[in-house]
Amino acid sequence: AVQVVESGGGLVQAGGSLRLSCTASGLPFGVYAMGWFRQAPGKEREVVSAISFSGSTIYYADSVKGRFTISRDNAKYTMYLQMSSLKPEDTAMYYCAADQDYYKVRSGRGTYWGQGTQVNVSS
Secondary structure, X not given: OOEEEEEOOEXXXXXXXXXXXXXXXXXXXXXXXXXXXXXXXXXXXXXXXXXXXXXXOEEEOOOOOOXXXXXXXXXXXXXXXXXXXXXXXXXXXEEEEEEOOHHHHHOOXXXXXXXXXXXXXXX
């Protein structure tokens, strides 16, 4: 069975950093596009960043450009999101998604999803 598991969330002060990890098992990770999404209370889920299977194509939402960096290590079946200069408005549950189609991932229609990891940024 496919499992997608996020980790690395927590509480951090504004201006701080966190690194999220997403490990996917039960699928050929090296041919799957991956993405990070977030959902704050009372708000719709939004795409944060997406990366193609090879890492050659990357997308960032305008709200995180220059502060967040997505990466992947196919040998470890893991994707990362390095978050820096965190702001209180980054507070949300962060999810990762996987699909063979990069554009499905980027548009929030990925096939596989994790349960999420909570990020809280205090002011």
